[in-house]
Amino acid sequence: MRYGRSPLTLTAAALLAGLALSACGSGGGEEKAASPGSPERSEQAAPGEPTVPMPQEIETRPTPAASTAPPAPAGTPACKNPQLSLAAAGGQGGAGTHIQRLEITNSGALCTLEGRPEVYPYDAKGARAKGFKTASVPGDFGAIGGSPGKVTLEKGGKAVVYVVVNDNSAEGKSCPEAAGLALQAPGDAGNAPVRLAKAWSPCPGPIQVSAVHPPTSVF
Known part of the structure; x- marks a missing residue:
């Protein structure tokens, strides 16, 4: 089939x-x-x-902000008191604590500032006022603590330093009075200090001084 x-x-x-x-x-x-x-x-x-x-x-990164002054050439001297001036440049306060921003201006040749200057109140006679103690701003005190490094100042260039004070009364006790603030640039103890007329009576506790910061720094 x-x-x-x-x-x-x-x-x-x-x-x-x-x-x-x-x-x-x-x-x-x-x-x-x-x-x-x-x-x-x-x-x-x-x-x-x-x-x-x-x-x-492709990874993109933000461009770093340009410095306000070029890096100092090797051998650039440290700034000296006679070529500097001091001015109050704003402040911030709260709960009895006040942060004063001081602006340093260079009127001389290119120089550098690095480290913590000596800042202290002076009396009506221009002498160092008694009763005030000074200390360093703690390294963890926001953006103004620590040591930011060397700051280069061209002629007319600026840098800043911060002073932290306590404006509370010392439990009924009178606080020492000052006619202004004096500043000794880091490493320059041989020249007269830079002075800023500013009546202050901060107490109690020490006046805390920061290291020198670039002019672009903030609290």
């Missing part, structure tokens, strides 16, 4: 054969149509070519 192939079997075989021929014929055409800039071929660089990251992969 002879069995013939069913129409369904023949149709499926013909369809598979047609798909195979179509795949063979279209393979070469797709390779010819692909261009070097197509997405399929741009994922991997050719040998010897540098790999360029996609724009979203």
Whole structure:
């Protein structure tokens, strides 16, 4: 007895054969149509070519702010008291504590300031006022603590120092009075101090003095 192939079997075989021929014929055409800039071929660089990251992969960093003065050349001397002036430049207070910002201006040649100056009150006669003690601002006292490093001052250039005082009364006791503040630049104890007329009567506790900071610093 002879069995013939069913129409369904023949149709499926013909369809598979047609798909195979179509795949063979279209393979070469797709390779010819692909261009070097197509997405399929741009994922991997050719040998010897540098790999360029996609724009979203490039890391961007903020540009550091420019310094107010160029770094001091080697051998630049330290600033001396006679070439400096002192001015009150704002303050901030709360809960009896007051932070005074003092601005130092250089009227002489290029020089540097580094470290903590000596700042103390003086009396009506210009002598160092008695009853005041001084100390360093703690290193963890916000942005004005610690030692920021060397500050370069061109002629007309500025730097700042911060003085922290307590304006509370000393439990009913009278507090010493001062006619102003005197500043000795770091390393210059041989010249007369720079003076700022400012009536103060801070107490109790010591007057805390910061190191010299750049003029761009804030509380």
